[in-house]
Amino acid sequence: xxxxxxxxxxxxxxxxxxxxxIISKQQTIKALLRIGISRKVVEExxxxxxxxxxxxxxxxxxxxxxxxxxxxxxxxxxxxxxxFRSTGIRDVMPNEAAYKHFDNCAKFDGDAAYFSSKDILECxxxxxxxxxxxxxxxxxxxxxxxxxxxxxDKRPHYKNCKENDQGKEECEPCEDPxxxxxxxxGPQEKGPERCPSQLHGAISFMHEEFGTPTGEKALMPMADxxxxxxxxxxxxxxxxxxPRSCLIDSDSSAAGCDAxxxxxxxxxxxxxxxxxxxxxxxxxxxxxCLASRDLSAHxxxxxxxxxxxxxxxxxxxxxxxxxxxxxxxxxxRMLDGGDRERALRDVLRRFYESKFNRFVVGTEVAxxxxxxxxxxxxxxxxxxxxxxxxxxxxTPKVVAEYVMxxxxxxxxDFTHPVGEDEETSLxxxxxNAIADPRLKSGCGLFCE
Numbered sequence: 001x002x003x004x005x006x007x008x009x010x011x012x013x014x015x016x017x018x019x020x021x022i023i024s025k026q027q028t029i030k031a032l033l034r035i036g037i038s039r040k041v042v043e044e045x046x047x048x049x050x051x052x053x054x055x056x057x058x059x060x061x062x063x064x065x066x067x068x069x070x071x072x073x074x075x076x077x078x079x080x081x082x083x084f085r086s087t088g089i090r091d092v093m094p095n096e097a098a099y100k101h102f103d104n105c106a107k108f109d110g111d112a113a114y115f116s117s118k119d120i121l122e123c124x125x126x127x128x129x130x131x132x133x134x135x136x137x138x139x140x141x142x143x144x145x146x147x148x149x150x151x152x153d154k155r156p157h158y159k160n161c162k163e164n165d166q167g168k169e170e171c172e173p174c175e176d177p178x179x180x181x182x183x184x185x186g187p188q189e190k191g192p193e194r195c196p197s198q199l200h201g202a203i204s205f206m207h208e209e210f211g212t213p214t215g216e217k218a219l220m221p222m223a224d225x226x227x228x229x230x231x232x233x234x235x236x237x238x239x240x241x242x243p244r245s246c247l248i249d250s251d252s253s254a255a256g257c258d259a260x261x262x263x264x265x266x267x268x269x270x271x272x273x274x275x276x277x278x279x280x281x282x283x284x285x286x287x288x289c290l291a292s293r294d295l296s297a298h299x300x301x302x303x304x305x306x307x308x309x310x311x312x313x314x315x316x317x318x319x320x321x322x323x324x325x326x327x328x329x330x331x332x333r334m335l336d337g338g339d340r341e342r343a344l345r346d347v348l349r350r351f352y353e354s355k356f357n358r359f360v361v362g363t364e365v366a367x368x369x370x371x372x373x374x375x376x377x378x379x380x381x382x383x384x385x386x387x388x389x390x391x392x393x394x395t396p397k398v399v400a401e402y403v404m405x406x407x408x409x410x411x412x413d414f415t416h417p418v419g420e421d422e423e424t425s426l427x428x429x430x431x432n433a434i435a436d437p438r439l440k441s442g443c444g445l446f447c448e
Contacts, residue, residue: 001058001059001061001090001232002061002062002086002090002091003049003061003090003202004089004090004206004228004229004232005032005206005210005228006028006058006061007090007232008228008232008233008234009031009032009035010058010232011231011232011233012232012234012244014031014034014035014244015027015028015031015058017057017058017059020057021057021058021059021060022055022056022057022058023055023056023058024054024055025046025050025054025055026054028046028050029042029043029046032045032046033291033292034243034244034247034249034292035234035242035243035244036238036241036242036243036244036284036285036288036289036291036292037209038209038214038291039291040396040398041205041208041209044201044205045201045202045205048081048198048201048202049080049081049198050080050081051080051081056080061080061082062082062091062092062149063080063082064082064086064149064150064151081154082149082151082154083151083154083197083198083199083202084150084151084154084155084156084185084195084197084198084199085128085129085130085131085147085148085149085150085151085197085199086128086147086148086149086150086199087102087127087128087147087148087199088128088147088148088149089102089229089230090229091148091149094229094230094231096230098148099226099229099230101127101143101145102124102127102225102229103222103225103226104141104143105119105120105123105124105127105141105142106119106222106225107119107141108122108123108141108142112222113221113222114219114220114221114222115207115211115219115220115221115222115225116218116219117204117207117208117216117217117218120203120204120207121204122142123141123142124142124203125192125199125200125203125204126142126144126190126191127142127143127144127145128145128146128147128148128199129147129190129191129195129197129199129200130144130145130146130147130187130188130190131146131147131150131187131188132146132147132148132149132150133146134146134187134188135188144190154197154198155177155184155185156173156174156184156185156194156195156196156197157173157174157177157179157182157183157184157185158171158172158173158174158182158183158185158193158194159171159172159174159179159181159182159183160172160181161193161194169193169194170193171193171194173196206228207220207225209238210224210228210234210235210238211235211237211238212235212237212238212240212241220235220237221235221236224236224237240281240285241280241281241284241285241288242285242288243257243260243285243286243288243289243292245285246259246260246263246285246289247259247260247289247292252293252294253293254290254293254295254299254303256289256293257286257289257290257293260282260285260286260289261286261305263282263285263286264282264283264286264305264309283309283311286305286309286311287306287309287311287312290303290306290311291311291312296375296377296378296394297313297314297315297316297378297394298316298377298378298380298392298394299377300313301313301316313394314378314394314395314396314397314400315394315395315397315400315435315436316392316393316394316395316436317392317393317394317395317400317403317404317407317433317434317435317436318390318391318392318433318434318436319390319391319392319393319407319431319432319433319434320384320388320389320390320391320430320431320432321344321388321389321391321428321430321431322387322388322389322428322429322430322431323340323344323387323388323389323426323427323428323429324387324426324427324428324429340389340426341381341383341389343426344381344389344391344426344428345376345379345381346426347411347414347415347426347428348374348379348391348393349374350414351406351407351410351411351414352372352373352374353374354414355406355410356371356372356373356399356403356406357371372395372396372399372403378393378394378395379391379392379393379394380392393407400435400436401435404433404435407431407433408431408432408433411428411431412428412429412430412431414428415427415428
């Protein structure tokens with residue numbers, strides 16, 4: 001199994017292939033959430049590794065082969081989607097000699113006992129970031145070694161490279177390789193600017209999710225990193241916060257996390273005082289269990305322990321909306337309260353479909369396409385007075401500010417038809433939106 005995370009899940013029986021070695025994308029998503037990986041990372045990594053069939057043979061993930069001085073020509077072979085470049089540490093079997101070059105990066109930041117994010121981002125992800133048979137330089141760190149193989153279909157292209165205010169190069173990725181302004185990542189070019197690769201993200205995500213604490217400040221002991229790569233063993237800090245030992249697989253509701261909560265209440269009542277620092281593993285275990293359930297932000301807010309323990313959830317935007325009855329001019333009818341709420345939900349659904357289907361967020365240099373689907377469970381509507389309603393919209397943090405801007409700027413015009421014969425059951429005449437304070441806050445008790 002070429003992926004160290006997949007290997008660990010299979011070895012620890014968190015991910016069970018069928019007799020032919022096949023796993024599905026949905027099965028993998030469930031397994032990753034079950035062990036406590038954040039939903040954002042789960043979605044991004046599974047989207048990047050599963051092809052359109054949404055199934056793969058976990059024991060045949062090395063689909064791109066390099067022989068006689070070149071990769072086999074043609075498109076990416078059937079099976080999992082391989083990275084552009086590869087470390088080769090697990091391509092055939094766990095290779096201790098290859099891993100030694102990764103291990104050397106632990107001393108890049110001056111502390112050889114732990115891997116830090118600096119060790120990973122400025123050393124480990126760059127070691128094999130070079131086309132096959134193009135690089136070999138063992139000093140200084142990061143070492144420069146040739147990729148074990150190459151997926152030519154994934155060769156990145158870039159344009160408009162420039163220096164930012166910090167003196168670092170920034171390049172704009174190209175979606176169309178045939179664009180005359182774009183240049184391909186060269187055989188000896190490396191790094192996430194000119195040669196962005198899933199290899200960079202996969203190694204970085206693994207460190208931030210399995211290190212302690214989670215996120216950019218993650219640290220991982222050298223022995224734990226080695227065990228994860230070569231033996232499929234979970235790091236000790238990760239095991240302490242993983243809900244895998246206490247959640248109930250057969251119960252997908254919040255009640256399936258009650259055993260994780262009892263680990264806390266056995267120590268003392270949640271409302272009572274205890275040092276949160278000494279309980280961090282137990283707190284995270286319960287919070288991550290709830291995060292593995294398919295619960296909306298509103299449903300999570302309704303769970304007392306979730307609020308008291310300050311578990312993370314998606315931001316909730318508070319909107320005050322004033323509405324009026326719509327319809328054709330010649331056949332307008334008044335709506336009662338229940339009709340208005342249903343009509344308001346219908347307006348929001350159509351607005352999401354119009355504005356949030358494959359939209360771009362981020363800067364010109366570092367942008368990403370997103371799709372935000374409307375879900376009834378993410379929307380809570382409460383009648384205030386007259387024709388005014390309180391609407392609470394839960395949205396992923398990464399797109400929350402963009403969604404808030406669109407709601408405030410364009411929702412009113414969206415409900416006012418231009419032509420006489422255009423029909424709408426409800427018009428919104430005024431929108432006032434207030435962002436969730438957690439948009440401006442840090443990670444709270446722990447990062448997601």
